[in-house]
Amino acid sequence: xxxxxxxxxVTAALTLYPHLPDTPRRSSQHDQKIAQQLFDQGVPLAVVExxxxxxxxxxxxxxxxxxxxxxxxxxxxxxxxxxxxxxxxLSIMATSITSATSLWHSSRxxxxxxxxxxxx
Numbered sequence: 034x035x036x037x038x039x040x041x042x043v044t045a046a047l048t049l050y051p052h053l054p055d056t057p058r059r060s061s062q063h064d065q066k067i068a069q070q071l072f073d074q075g076v077p078l079a080v081v082e083x084x085x086x087x088x089x090x091x092x093x094x095x096x097x098x099x100x101x102x103x104x105x106x107x108x109x110x111x112x113x114x115x116x117x118x119x120x121x122x123l124s125i126m127a128t129s130i131t132s133a134t135s136l137w138h139s140s141r142x143x144x145x146x147x148x149x150x151x152x153x
Contacts, residue, residue, distance in 0.1 A: 042078040043068045049082060053089055056105045064108040084114040
């Protein structure tokens with residue numbers, strides 16, 4: 034059951050979005066329109082926030098040596114993740130998030146080991 038979203042939810046999403054890594058410093062008018070449409074459709078703020086964080090986590094967990102991704106230019110970037118979370122709640126995805134986090138931590142350890150071995 035979802036609660037009716039109000040202007041505070043739109044404001045909360047638009048406040049969080051530009052404070053995340055790889056996102057614009059300000060929300061555009063297009064971002065504002067997207068946020069309003071999401072909440073008009075009844076998408077809960079928790080789903081939008083989770084999608085922003087999950088989308089950024091996925092951007093960070095990349096194969097070693099992969100080229101860096103360009104910055105996110107719009108809130109629209111996260112629409113597929115929002116749709117995914119609406120189909121499959123985050124609690125079900127916890128296993129894949131845990132796996133991704135473990136992979137990220139192990140890749141960071143490998144980087145630290147190679148950094149220390151180069152210092153010798």
